Amino acid sequence: MKDKLLEVSAIKDGTVIDHIPADSLFKVISILRLEKNDGMITFGTNLESKKLGKKAIIKLSGIFFKDKDINRIALIAPEAKLNIIRNYNVIEKKVVEVPDEINGIAKCVNPVCITNHEKIPTKFIVVDKRDIALRCIYCEKITDKEHIEII
Amino acid sequence: MKNKSLVSIVDFSKTDYLKILSTAAEFEKNSYQNLLNGKVIATLFFEPSTRTRLSFESAINRLGGRVIGFTDSSSSSVTKGETLYDTIRVISNYSELIVMRHPLEGSARYASEITQLPVINAGDGANQHPTQTLLDLYSIQKTQGKLNNLNIVMVGDLKYGRTVHSLLMALSEFDANFYFISPDELKMPDEYKLHLEKTGLSYHESRDLDDTINEADIIYMTRVQKERFSDPIEYEKTRNAYVLKNDMLKGTRNNTKVLHPLPRVNEIDIGVDMNPKAYYFEQTENGVYVRQAIISLILGLKS
Numbered sequence: 001m002k003d004k005l006l007e008v009s010a011i012k013d014g015t016v017i018d019h020i021p022a023d024s025l026f027k028v029i030s031i032l033r034l035e036k037n038d039g040m041i042t043f044g045t046n047l048e049s050k051k052l053g054k055k056a057i058i059k060l061s062g063i064f065f066k067d068k069d070i071n072r073i074a075l076i077a078p079e080a081k082l083n084i085i086r087n088y089n090v091i092e093k094k095v096v097e098v099p100d101e102i103n104g105i106a107k108c109v110n111p112v113c114i115t116n117h118e119k120i121p122t123k124f125i126v127v128d129k130r131d132i133a134l135r136c137i138y139c140e141k142i143t144d145k146e147h148i149e150i151i
Numbered sequence: 152m153k154n155k156s157l158v159s160i161v162d163f164s165k166t167d168y169l170k171i172l173s174t175a176a177e178f179e180k181n182s183y184q185n186l187l188n189g190k191v192i193a194t195l196f197f198e199p200s201t202r203t204r205l206s207f208e209s210a211i212n213r214l215g216g217r218v219i220g221f222t223d224s225s226s227s228s229v230t231k232g233e234t235l236y237d238t239i240r241v242i243s244n245y246s247e248l249i250v251m252r253h254p255l256e257g258s259a260r261y262a263s264e265i266t267q268l269p270v271i272n273a274g275d276g277a278n279q280h281p282t283q284t285l286l287d288l289y290s291i292q293k294t295q296g297k298l299n300n301l302n303i304v305m306v307g308d309l310k311y312g313r314t315v316h317s318l319l320m321a322l323s324e325f326d327a328n329f330y331f332i333s334p335d336e337l338k339m340p341d342e343y344k345l346h347l348e349k350t351g352l353s354y355h356e357s358r359d360l361d362d363t364i365n366e367a368d369i370i371y372m373t374r375v376q377k378e379r380f381s382d383p384i385e386y387e388k389t390r391n392a393y394v395l396k397n398d399m400l401k402g403t404r405n406n407t408k409v410l411h412p413l414p415r416v417n418e419i420d421i422g423v424d425m426n427p428k429a430y431y432f433e434q435t436e437n438g439v440y441v442r443q444a445i446i447s448l449i450l451g452l453k454s
Contacts (some may be wrong), residue, residue: 114257114278120232138257139278140159142342 014039014061017085018072024045024058024076027150031072031105032065038061052079067097072105074098075132075148098129106134107149113139122151153451156263156270160281160317165324167260173290174453177435178213182427182440186452187216193246194220196240197253202413203273203283203429207250209370209441214452217262219245238267248450251261277313278330283318283412286438291322291369293437294408294430298325302366307373307418309339315373315411319343319418329354330363330429334389336380362395370384372411372418372431390417397422410434 007085015065020028024044040061049055064084073080074096084092105119115150124134124143134147152169163171192211196204199222208218221227229238235258242249243266251259252273259272259279274280292298303322305315309331309433319329319339323346330337331354336354347354357363364370375393380386393419395409411419411431423429447453 015187038314110256112254112256114235114255114261114275117255118261120261126272136257138260139276141256141278 008090011059011061012088013062013084014059014085016085017058018081018083019049019052020056020058020077021052022054022056025079027076027134028058028073031150032069037063071097071099075102075106076150098126098132101124104132105117105150106143107151108136108139108141109143110136110139110141111148113141152448154269155449157281157445157449158263158270158272159279160260160284160321163326168285168288169440169447171285171444171448174448175289175440177408178440178443182213182443183234187211188312188448189215189217189431191217191246191360192248192250192446193242194218195242195249195251196220196222197224199223200252200274203252206435206438207442209271209439210446213439214226214443214447223407230247235261236265242270244424248446271445271449277311280315281317282442283314284321285445286434286441287314288321288409289437289441290366290410290430290434295406299328301368302330303327303369303371304330304332304363304367305358305371307375308337308379309333311379312338312373315371316343318371320346323347323350324343326352329357332358332360332363334358336385342400360399362397367403367407368407372409374416374418394420395423396419397426400426400428403428
């Protein structure tokens, strides 16, 4: 585990997001709006993982997240783990939690939902946290994990 | 209920339902009451629905109100590409209450977020049509003398039919026993069956109407539409199995009533119309009283 972390250089203070499914890396970057962040960010992908097959990892120097923000990635990286780093040491480990509501990340699966026709941020109630099922607060239809499309 | 929007049947509680039904009964006794006293109500029909619109407009007129609006989107600025957001913002300045029907699902919820005015959903695509559900409840209560512990037989398209879904949700507050009669392709979706299981209510599923019709207090018929079938041969085979004919009502209970949200195509044979158990035309009359009740309660004109 430690060796894997070292494949990308260590950081002094910041956050390491580990166990991201490799094919979700760029979605995670987009959901966390990292492209707009001017902190030092390194990432590695297609790293070997016993659990996920291929995983990705993101190291963010000097960047810390609120739980509310980080939980937004739970839809696509439910196994992700966070290491909070202070002075090269992991001072806290966190897992992401699927939030009760998902706002503005996923697209409603229903083609005749108003959110697919007017510029409205989507809003969902998470009705199944384990298998991920979202109920649109507008059209009331369920978008399940298989059909989740990240905006 | 004052100033509250009615978008989805679950927005209102069982207490609200009962309040609406008792107020509707008052309006049935005395329908013309000048409670709105010239107040303006907008009826925005982004798709045509003559029956629902006229029922609302009749309710508003009986309350002494005035109606502004349009009857389909071709006669509004929607054809110029105006967003729903802009339309609702503007019309909010013209009226006290918005009644809207729109082909897109979720449009009424969205409208209720845009405006400070209460919004009554008169149908948003295949999603919700709560005033229909309340008039169904009123019709059931009026004909059965109660709402609790009734045997409700729902027939036809139970998969896409929004009226049966909303009615199921509302009646699940009243310990109903449900019988779902439909072809395999149009069965009641799992999420509603799951809701009944969680609520501890029983339901039975069958493909054959004859099995259960004699148990029914209410037979709720819906239209089986050809376009719902992936296989047209399957449609031809099943279409006649869900047509109610007069002789099928012979062994039914004395209190049995046949309801239908209308429009009917061929799923109730016209031979049934003269049977005293047919109730679908009286059902539409009830709609006016129920809408009078909803409007006056939301505007705080009745309490």
